[in-house]
Amino acid sequence: xxxxxxxxxxxASFVLTIASIAAPTVPELTAGSAVSLESxxxxxxxxxxxxxxxxxxxxxxxxxxxxxxxxxxxAIEVEMKRQTGTDAAYNALPYRTSGYLVVRxxxxxxxxxxxxxxxxxYPVQTxxxxxxxxxxxxxxxxxxxxxxxxxxxxxxxxx
Numbered sequence: 001x002x003x004x005x006x007x008x009x010x011x012a013s014f015v016l017t018i019a020s021i022a023a024p025t026v027p028e029l030t031a032g033s034a035v036s037l038e039s040x041x042x043x044x045x046x047x048x049x050x051x052x053x054x055x056x057x058x059x060x061x062x063x064x065x066x067x068x069x070x071x072x073x074x075a076i077e078v079e080m081k082r083q084t085g086t087d088a089a090y091n092a093l094p095y096r097t098s099g100y101l102v103v104r105x106x107x108x109x110x111x112x113x114x115x116x117x118x119x120x121x122y123p124v125q126t127x128x129x130x131x132x133x134x135x136x137x138x139x140x141x142x143x144x145x146x147x148x149x150x151x152x153x154x155x156x157x158x159x
Contacts, residue, residue, distance in 0.1 A: 045079030
């Protein structure tokens with residue numbers, strides 16, 4: 001086995017409509033309203049952080065603390081580069097935009113979405129985009145927090 005590389009092997013899109021997040025379709029992922037993000041996301045800018053709460057299952061008869069798995073949640077934040085002309089990503093992600101963040105890993109970003117590919121689908125609503133502070137020798141950037149609005153499917157397969 002060989003290691004999987006991140007560089008060049010992540011595709012990310014913001015999609016407005018998906019009928020089944022377990023099996024999104026190629027037409028849904030490539031619709032005119034879908035925005036491809038991978039070419040504007042900074043190298044460390046795709047931040048999807050899962051967390052799992054613990055449930056205390058201890059009892060008074062024991063001297064040991066036991067736990068079970070509790071609720072899951074995701075903190076999502078995407079840092080992107082501003083673009084001249086039509087700034088598609090910035091324009092598509094204003095405050096309170098509802099849609100789906102779709103992420104595909106393990107294949108070249110240039111590979112088109114196709115049936116049987118594994119993707120992660122996060123139903124989200126966008127927070128207020130934060131413009132980066134000006135800095136020498138840097139591109140202009142903005143960061144969009146995304147709140148997960150219902151159960152995501154992190155092991156979906158394109159229909």
